[in-house]
Amino acid sequence: MSTLYEQLADAVAQRILDGQLQPGERLPSVRQTCTQAQVSPATVFQAYDLLESRGMIESRPRSGFYVRKPLRRAAAPALAVTPRADSTPVAVSELVFDVLNSTRDRDVVPLGSAFPSPTLFPLERLARDGARAMRQLAPQALTTELTSGNARLREALRARSVRHGLRVGHQDPIITNGAMEALNLCLQAVTQPGDVVAVEAPTFYAALQALERLHLRVVELPTDPQSGVDPDGLAEVIQRHRVAACWLMPNFQNPLGALMPHARKQAVMRVLNQAGIPVVEDDVYGELHHGSARPLPLKAFDTEGQVLYCSSFSKCLAPGYRVGWALGGRYSHMVQKLKMMSSLATSVPSQLALAEYLEEGGYDRHLRQLRKTLATSLAQLRQWVLQHFPKGTRVSRPAGGYFLWVQLPDGIDTLRLHQLALAQGISVAPGALFSADQRFQSALRLNGGHPQDPRVLEAVKVLGRLISQLTA
């Protein structure tokens, strides 16, 4: 449980992230806040100190506390890059494999990791729930509830999906081995080898790997670091290429953190539905919004059953359990068939632990706490990066998730940085992982989902020094 002043700080941070308090705006005075929040002046001061240390507010002598304006050099948080016009085959898997393997050492500062800290999850309760559910399971259920998954878990997910504005067909959801399998099955359901698939630029490396594995070609879409894929750019690409499918992450895109606004999602769906192009939607970060409201998935705007929605519990509840799911829309039957053909079924102990947990309640409470923790932690990391990375660095300002996308001054090779950092016990995710060509080699993704302790601060300082050396 957090202390009173931390709770107060979180509440104020939430109002800043929601835009209720704008950059440059004066915060309520200490006295006002004391009255409103029914706390002592000392508590308010502690809360404001905390927010200041996180870089979210600043104190002005004899005037009070103000919401901090973004640092000037971060004003354009990250640059959109014009993708190359032609479609290309993909071959990133060897690089991804090497980089991921090299960062799995437990002693490495995990700034390159894709997962938030496993200490943020209710692992003990999940283990207890799983044990109870397995004891009560009828043995027959182990082999009768095969491909689509456990009935209780499917029911819980169905209810939750409907709450998120999604229409769920009677064959959905299909439970999978994590979102990764869901995405792979969905992509295969709508493509044939040699087809062209449109993705964001930069994009999650798993999308590139899936394309490579299925012998597909990639075309990259103009993608704004704040608001995601541009509908006009998408329409142009569709005119130039025979695009068989899109793979998009409209909510807190990995690695950019971009959030596609409501209207943009509608526009994108209009373009895709008109062209009859299916889209594989990766929504694994959708629950990790820092603002109050959960952004709608693209699938909420899908009137034609053309969105194959994928998500999982790996980033918000149960890492390592490898439970994800797909809502296949009009392609559900094919997705189910491919699931049967490629891995038959998903682990029953994992599914049951999650079913039991969801039925018991408390998931939303856990999520609220997790979001606050991640928002705070990411803001802190961002602050440190702005302080210790050299001039010319641009940093994204995501409204959800736990990734920072950092663009270093041109010419700095982040693959080289990755190697140098690793030698000092620090991992980063170099930009080269996130594209089929070389346009992001000066960028990197940092993971802000771990406790921002002195060890991380020290790592940021080391990275800053290494970058300066590479510049020189």
Place this chain on the structure above:
Amino acid sequence: MSTLYEQLADAVAQRILDGQLQPGERLPSVRQTCTQAQVSPATVFQAYDLLESRGMIESRPRSGFYVRKPLRRAAAPALAVTPRADSTPVAVSELVFDVLNSTRDRDVVPLGSAFPSPTLFPLERLARDGARAMRQLAPQALTTELTSGNARLREALRARSVRHGLRVGHQDPIITNGAMEALNLCLQAVTQPGDVVAVEAPTFYAALQALERLHLRVVELPTDPQSGVDPDGLAEVIQRHRVAACWLMPNFQNPLGALMPHARKQAVMRVLNQAGIPVVEDDVYGELHHGSARPLPLKAFDTEGQVLYCSSFSKCLAPGYRVGWALGGRYSHMVQKLKMMSSLATSVPSQLALAEYLEEGGYDRHLRQLRKTLATSLAQLRQWVLQHFPKGTRVSRPAGGYFLWVQLPDGIDTLRLHQLALAQGISVAPGALFSADQRFQSALRLNGGHPQDPRVLEAVKVLGRLISQLTA
């Protein structure tokens, strides 16, 4: 725990299955057996009665008990069929999907199922072991031990593989979502879309599905129902086709139950190594031998690292846990990469339950009991089929596993039988599932891995009547 007379019956059955007692040979007299086994004459009589009811022995008036000769109409237990000469694309998945889905009702007599009865497994102990292991797990292990799997489980499997005569490379084993994923990854590691893959005829439908999913072509190999793939036939096929890989199940092949003899495995490996052709080996039934000795996998004869060995715990210890593994030989790196690209990792709770179970000991004791149960149960089913199916029926006599391969008189369509039987609450696996063409449409696979209770006997009688109707 079984009674004294059941134990005695099992011991005698084992000697028959091992060939120490030959068909037609006289069993030791009741008096001899009393002395040897230190039991009462009543116990011996009960044991012999039991074996007689299973069709394994017969009593001859005033002479004693004899090992029963195979019934004449089963003398040629199943016919080998000449496969068609050309390679073909594959499209069985829709049929497999329909049939499997239709047989998942818990109230159906599961003669068409692929799994033995889930009551045969130590599910409570596994649940307990899993819960304990999860409580003791360091959270970090959830995300650091990703693609290849849990270190404890991998170590236990490594030790066991070495005991089975396999050389295990330092990157092996790779833990997968059941054998199904292992087989799919291994097949993809050694093929490109359009390649030709050689399989047994008939073959496990998952092989055909995997080929279909990966856009591969199939060529079927001459396969003896008792001794599996013929090395000369294999050599011929390799001369005629550019075979990129084989997919074989040398131990208790599904659906035939064929066991490739030691010398035949050596010969097959010689042919394949000479041609430099990799082979994906499915050994999920290898532990379920009815005789005393575990047959060696093909991989034990592999000097070139060309065998990609796959197995799982789904059929012999933990159905529904979805834990399998691959020994990728010289292709390990590729298999690992594909695992990362398609599902990233395998469920940690499932892996840990198995690691804990294997470390604690008792797996071999469980297997011994399971083998006895399955041998007895399969012999009983076989006996019933021979009694109640019409003349002209041929039935395999497997030395392991729990499947019977039944060839009905020509012209009987087992897909039709499947539909008629299902309407009466009985499932069967029609021959059409096991081949890319129509040569096995009069055959079916029956599952003898469930308790042979009066309900199953009644189902066999119903099937017999349905078959007679279809003949007429």
